[in-house]
Amino acid sequence: MQKQQRLKTAAIEKSIHRDFFNIAISVDCVIFGYEDRQLKVLLIKSDLAEFEGLWSLLGDLVRPNEDLEAAPYRVLQERTGLKDVYLEQVHTFGRINRHPSGRVITTAYYSLMNIKDHTLPQTDNELHWHNVSDIKKLAFDHKLILTTCIRQLQDKIMEHPIVFNLLPEKFSLRELQDLYEEILGVELDRRNFRKRITLKNWLVDLNQMEEDVKHRPGKLYKLRNGLKRKSGADKELAVS
């Protein structure tokens, strides 16, 4: 077995020069947005013949001189212009035939952003927000990746103050509850929801009221300072 370990190391060195070990690695970003009470995801038209007419996640190959964690940030900045976004690594997918052009293993990240804060580059009309609930089929294994990310998002939002990345700075409790209901796919009791949220001490009452609403305006809140993490994806930079 010791021999095997040596072989392994030798193989790593050779892999830089031999086709045999050539496996590409990419990142794919599930970019969530929220608008009109709908959870949305940013997709781009696939340009592979195999997937004509299908949409796909935003992704790119990891560059040789780029940290893995840096790649999704780069993709996001290239596509949306956004720099400071919430990003989280979710899972790495590597079935042999998941990419028709060759062997590509991909690490999936999800990101949460406020759609209204930044308009998409107008030059690119192949880039659109899609309602998550309308998505039936995607290119590659991207539907599976999307599903995995949604599940992880659902598991996290009650414990961690992350959904606020999807909302404007000021929001009402009703807006917040709508968002939770949309992500979790369930209806929540208004009184209990308020209690749970206020108990967590995530919010600051701004002593302001909603404007331009049809009925009685609600109070406005914002996320408490210090809770907005740019990313949960930098485990690799943390102290060991």
Place this chain on the structure above:
Amino acid sequence: MQKQQRLKTAAIEKSIHRDFFNIAISVDCVIFGYEDRQLKVLLIKSDLAEFEGLWSLLGDLVRPNEDLEAAPYRVLQERTGLKDVYLEQVHTFGRINRHPSGRVITTAYYSLMNIKDHTLPQTDNELHWHNVSDIKKLAFDHKLILTTCIRQLQDKIMEHPIVFNLLPEKFSLRELQDLYEEILGVELDRRNFRKRITLKNWLVDLNQMEEDVKHRPGKLYKLRNGLKRKSGADKELAVS
């Protein structure tokens, strides 16, 4: 931006033939065991000059015709002879310089196995169990990987019946509690622990007693049928 997408696909195709995109991908396995009230991990002596005298996790490059998820199973079988093990994907690590021999991105898995059930290959004296609490430094970024896996293990054991993979088939509640205390790094109240565990309905009372213990023997239990998953790592095979 549309152009960029085309470039991306072209790049994927070229990457199979060009050195420029040559990034190797490996898997590393954090193989946990438990013996003498100590959480252990299986390590191998590193044979890289850069890491002389240091230990490292068991890993290998992913093969071109091998699903990513299959790689850690192969590594485990090669190293330990074990086939049916609990395996879970944890995180993918890809800092540029994490491997001295070249650019290698690695996906980390952890595994839980019962040390006594299978002796290690005697041929390989560079392969040993180490107490997790004694480990200070490892080769590569393997200490960080280990820490990440331990944290994930801690997060999971109260909700999911997985630690039983570390125990013999029959065990007493005291043994189980010792194991939980060792993994979590805390002391637990015996009465509350029993209540929490029995409430989950994971265990079957075997109506047998411990033998060869110095004092009053305790009852023996086993994991209920149907709860022992071989793996939680096959997300990619699940229904989308």
Place this chain on the structure above:
DNA sequence: AATTAATGTGTTCTCAGTACATATTGTATC
């Protein structure tokens, strides 16, 4: 037979989460 050191079990308390009803406020309608 007495001692020891473990196993085995029950009660109370706290707190988060759930179920549920009524008062209040601003808008829209007549």
Place this chain on the structure above:
DNA sequence: GATACAATATGTACTGAGAACACATTAATT
């Protein structure tokens, strides 16, 4: 301007998991 409407705002009782805590039981040792 009075009324209806539709949303916001808030309080109370119930349930169940988890934590704090004390005493009886059993088998091995002396």
